[in-house]
Amino acid sequence: MNRLAIARALVLAAASFLTASFALAASGPLGFDDARHLLNRTSFAAGPADIEAFAALTRERAVDRLLAGTGKPAVTPPPAWTGEPFESLRRFRGMSAEERKLAVREMVRKSVELQSWWLTEMLVTPSPLTEKMTLFWHNHFVSSQQKVRSPQLMFRQNVLLRRHALGNFGDLLHGIARDPAMVIYLDSASNRKGQPNENFAREVMELFTLGEGNYTERDIKEAARAFTGWGVDPDRGEFVFRPRAHDDGVKTVLGRTGNFDGDAVLGILLAQPQTAELVAAKLWREFVSPNPDPGEVRRIARVLRESDYELRPALRALLTSDAFYAPESRAVLIKSPVELVVGTLRQFSFTTGEPLPFVLGVAALGQNLFAPPNVKGWPGGEAWINSTTLLGRKALLDRLFRVEEMRAMVAEGGGVEPPKMAARMTEGRQRFLQALLEVQFDGAKWLSQFDGRPQQLERVVLASAPVSEPPQGTQGIELIRHLVLDPAYQLK
Amino acid sequence: MNRRDFLNAIGAGSVACLAPGAAFAQRSGAAYDRLLVLVELKGGNDGLNTVVPYADPAYAGLRPRLAVPRDQVLQLDPQTGFHPALEPLMAPWKNRELAVVQGVGYPDPNLSHFRSIDIWDTASGSNEYLTEGWLARAFAAAPAPAAFAADAVVVGGAEMGPLRGGVRAIALANPEQFLRQARYAAPAGQARNAALQHILRVEENIAQAAARLSGNRAFATPFPAHPFGNAVRTAAQLVAGEAGVAAIKIALGGFDTHSGQPARHAQLLKALAEGLDALKQALVELGRWDSALIMTYSEFGRRPRENLSNGTDHGTASVHLLLGGRVKGGLYGLPPALSRLDGNGNLPYAVDFRDVYATVLERWWGTDSARALRGRFAALDVIRS
Numbered sequence: 001m002n003r004l005a006i007a008r009a010l011v012l013a014a015a016s017f018l019t020a021s022f023a024l025a026a027s028g029p030l031g032f033d034d035a036r037h038l039l040n041r042t043s044f045a046a047g048p049a050d051i052e053a054f055a056a057l058t059r060e061r062a063v064d065r066l067l068a069g070t071g072k073p074a075v076t077p078p079p080a081w082t083g084e085p086f087e088s089l090r091r092f093r094g095m096s097a098e099e100r101k102l103a104v105r106e107m108v109r110k111s112v113e114l115q116s117w118w119l120t121e122m123l124v125t126p127s128p129l130t131e132k133m134t135l136f137w138h139n140h141f142v143s144s145q146q147k148v149r150s151p152q153l154m155f156r157q158n159v160l161l162r163r164h165a166l167g168n169f170g171d172l173l174h175g176i177a178r179d180p181a182m183v184i185y186l187d188s189a190s191n192r193k194g195q196p197n198e199n200f201a202r203e204v205m206e207l208f209t210l211g212e213g214n215y216t217e218r219d220i221k222e223a224a225r226a227f228t229g230w231g232v233d234p235d236r237g238e239f240v241f242r243p244r245a246h247d248d249g250v251k252t253v254l255g256r257t258g259n260f261d262g263d264a265v266l267g268i269l270l271a272q273p274q275t276a277e278l279v280a281a282k283l284w285r286e287f288v289s290p291n292p293d294p295g296e297v298r299r300i301a302r303v304l305r306e307s308d309y310e311l312r313p314a315l316r317a318l319l320t321s322d323a324f325y326a327p328e329s330r331a332v333l334i335k336s337p338v339e340l341v342v343g344t345l346r347q348f349s350f351t352t353g354e355p356l357p358f359v360l361g362v363a364a365l366g367q368n369l370f371a372p373p374n375v376k377g378w379p380g381g382e383a384w385i386n387s388t389t390l391l392g393r394k395a396l397l398d399r400l401f402r403v404e405e406m407r408a409m410v411a412e413g414g415g416v417e418p419p420k421m422a423a424r425m426t427e428g429r430q431r432f433l434q435a436l437l438e439v440q441f442d443g444a445k446w447l448s449q450f451d452g453r454p455q456q457l458e459r460v461v462l463a464s465a466p467v468s469e470p471p472q473g474t475q476g477i478e479l480i481r482h483l484v485l486d487p488a489y490q491l492k
Numbered sequence: 493m494n495r496r497d498f499l500n501a502i503g504a505g506s507v508a509c510l511a512p513g514a515a516f517a518q519r520s521g522a523a524y525d526r527l528l529v530l531v532e533l534k535g536g537n538d539g540l541n542t543v544v545p546y547a548d549p550a551y552a553g554l555r556p557r558l559a560v561p562r563d564q565v566l567q568l569d570p571q572t573g574f575h576p577a578l579e580p581l582m583a584p585w586k587n588r589e590l591a592v593v594q595g596v597g598y599p600d601p602n603l604s605h606f607r608s609i610d611i612w613d614t615a616s617g618s619n620e621y622l623t624e625g626w627l628a629r630a631f632a633a634a635p636a637p638a639a640f641a642a643d644a645v646v647v648g649g650a651e652m653g654p655l656r657g658g659v660r661a662i663a664l665a666n667p668e669q670f671l672r673q674a675r676y677a678a679p680a681g682q683a684r685n686a687a688l689q690h691i692l693r694v695e696e697n698i699a700q701a702a703a704r705l706s707g708n709r710a711f712a713t714p715f716p717a718h719p720f721g722n723a724v725r726t727a728a729q730l731v732a733g734e735a736g737v738a739a740i741k742i743a744l745g746g747f748d749t750h751s752g753q754p755a756r757h758a759q760l761l762k763a764l765a766e767g768l769d770a771l772k773q774a775l776v777e778l779g780r781w782d783s784a785l786i787m788t789y790s791e792f793g794r795r796p797r798e799n800l801s802n803g804t805d806h807g808t809a810s811v812h813l814l815l816g817g818r819v820k821g822g823l824y825g826l827p828p829a830l831s832r833l834d835g836n837g838n839l840p841y842a843v844d845f846r847d848v849y850a851t852v853l854e855r856w857w858g859t860d861s862a863r864a865l866r867g868r869f870a871a872l873d874v875i876r877s
Contacts, residue, residue, distance in 0.1 A: 097751040097801050146606055202619065290686065332685045374610050376621040382690040383623060386652055387670075387698045388663035390691065394676035467681035467692070485676060487691045 043128035045343030069127040070166040076121040089234040110151035115359040115369045133165035139377035141176045143185035145370045153181040169309040178239040180232045189231040193247040196224040209275040222251040227262040276301035331464035331491040337365035353438030522634040522859040524738040527784045535748030539793035539810030547571040550830035558798040577761035580769040588821030595825040597809030597841025609791040628658035630864035636738040641704035644739035662701045674702035704735035713773040716766040724767045728774035751801035782817035809841035
């Protein structure tokens with residue numbers, strides 16, 4: 001353990017001691033509704049048994065339990081090709097049109113497999129918070145397969161994001177800056193002494209750390225010089241530093257002058273208070289509400305800085321705060337397509353085969369995993385919902401809770417058309433329809449959890465009262481269908 | 493009684509019959525009785541082989557295999573001519589109802605499909621990331637009349653493009669499917685917060701559009717039997733509806749011609765020209781030709797020098813068309829500067845794409861463009877008053 005790590009461990013111990021002693025003094029058990037709120041914001045959506053287990057815990061113990069399960073590698077085995085020798089980034093060169101077409105088709109197949117792998121992990125993981133935070137960082141440190149064109153590198157980036165998902169933001173920033181997929185995505189590879197490419201330097205300041213308005217164009221130009229020479233070996237897919245392309249002159253970044261390299265610049269960015277505030281505000285919008293409270297954001301940012309950017313103390317501070325549990329924070333966030341789909345499948349204990357229909361489903365609803373629209377990521381919130389996606393969400397939910405009818409339709413060969421994307425994959429059509437045949441929902445078993453307390457069902461399914469009350473006497477699957485098609489089901 | 497029956501019962505149809513532009517004129521002066529039809533050419537259309545600088549010797553030099561032979565070009569002027577597949581557009585050209593704007597692009601061009609269309613859709617600078625589409629911002633600043641079925645309708649896909657983030661924009665991936673699924677939208681109830689309010693508003697828009705978009709007019713105009721022809725037919729049906737819509741977006745895909753370009757590009761341009769011709773005829777039939785403006789756009793043009801696969805790679809500036817009964821036909825912008833290519837071998841731009849957008853907002857709809865475009869751009873003098 002190096003000195004830094006020891007210092008961090010001490011800080012962590014102190015932080016958890018402080019919250020623990022505070023907990024003894026302050027709070028009683030969460031109760032059902034607070035436990036539901038906590039789990040639905042930090043997991044994809046929870047069933048009644050999980051909610052009840054957490055209801056008996058204090059805020060602090062509940063949050064500690066969530067955090068304790070995080071930071072482990074994925075339990076789902078990745079596709080075999082992730083471990084095979086690297087497919088050169090130059091593989092397309094010199095190919096005939098026909099060869100190229102086949103190679104692209106192969107790449108598309110692997111990308112979809114990668115998406116399926118991640119969605120499966122989200123469905124089965126014992127630590128949904130780990131996956132939520134991995135997705136959070138995927139949408140912060142954005143790279144897209146559409147540009148990177150290497151499913152193997154996108155997989156490695158995902159592993160990096162998961163490893164640090166609830167670890168240390170500084171480690172993650174240093175890691176992502178030399179992550180091959182990111183180096184390709186933000187053109188660091190073409191950033192050379194004398195011909196700088198400012199793309200990475202700009203985005204690292206604007207989107208990853210400081211936020212707009214907290215740096216100058218000159219800072220970008222100077223920082224870009226520090227990152228010159230960072231590249232990727234196209235045949236091994238590994239980060240390389242090319243000393244001859246590196247500008248080792250003196251640079252001035254944010255008022256500091258020195259012979260900086262890229263890591264030194266990242267250190268300067270981490271030392272700025274705005275960086276911690278940007279991360280704190282983003283965590284707030286992810287977990288609490290669309291409108292960060294400036295005082296609370298400053299408090300969380302301070303926790304981040306004082307723990308040297310450890311993420312767990314910051315999340316602990318966020319998830320135990322009164323603001324998180326306040327009535328104004330309930331049912332105010334719109335579920336992302338992934339949260340809607342994975343949340344529904346988990347909450348209602350669906351069994352599924354290959355998750356292809358759901359991978360293509362979330363993509364059709366606007367969240368194509370490993371391919372955010374641009375470096376800013378998915379804008380989220382209200383932008384998730386337009387006329388097409390809202391109808392698409394409801395049609396998908398309706399179909400899920402008419403799964404028997406759907407299976408009959410598929411078996412008879414009519415009524416269900418796979419999306420165009422499936423048709424473009426080898427055997428995509430059959431695989432899509434086969435996967436639909438394997439979707440199952442045991443309604444009777446699920447509903448039996450609510451025997452004798454039907455009101456509980458509504459409290460589990462919805463984050464707030466339904467917009468339209470179910471007609472008197474609605475029960476069973478009909479009631480579930482009514483609730484999931486209610487506008488309130490789009491909220492968490 | 494559901495909402496739709498209710499609207500029919502109170503005669504929403506007759507409300508919608510009020511001249512929509514007039515109804516709105518009192519509020520912002522935007523002339524939304526004038527229709528905008530956007531035609532996206534997806535994949536990056538090769539401007540050089542669409543409107544050919546056939547007299548420039550550099551053209552044939554850069555494209556030994558791909559150059560459109562001089563004797564096949566449909567002449568527009570002594571330097572410039574259409575690809576032969578665009579023959580159906582010669583009638584509006586001769587009628588001086590077709591403006592050909594050459595060299596449309598932007599500074600620091602991005603060569604990624606995704607990023608560049610993002611820039612076009614949001615009217616951003618090359619280094620700026622905006623969430624809302626330029627038309628969404630325009631409608632937010634000057635909304636279409638409440639009696640309209642929607643501000644705008646995107647035909648043929650879920651991507652909202654320039655309408656993304658728009659409050660009253662509807663996507664019709666498939667009109668029958670939309671009408672079938674619209675039953676899921678049952679707007680009612682109190683919005684308890686902004687997120688729920690947004691969802692309820694979208695439900696409201698869906699119900700409204702579904703109630704007002706069930707047009708089924710029989711056209712005398714024949715529509716070409718390809719997907720783009722179907723999109724044109726849907727667009728014409730939307731215009732025929734009583735309730736009004738200010739903008740319609742349709743798309744033709746497949747322009748990413750890295751290989752085997754000649755046959756493929758000819759086929760695409762033929763579909764485009766046939767579709768635009770049918771759209772023109774349908775608008776004439778509806779008496780809307782003088783109150784319609786059709787405009788093409790694409791994420792980028794293609795590289796002047798052909799590649800080794802009988803195709804072209806991603807480029808920059810390209811040519812776009814404006815078409816309509818009130819368009820002042822002719823050539824605008826500047827011919828491609830084949831002797832001034834940039835470091836990637838791509839063309840400099842002559843007309844900023846936001847100048848074209850400013851033309852739509854100011855000269856066509858008579859609204860202010862500064863808010864929607866986040867700055868001042870120079871509208872082209874291309875609309876007859």
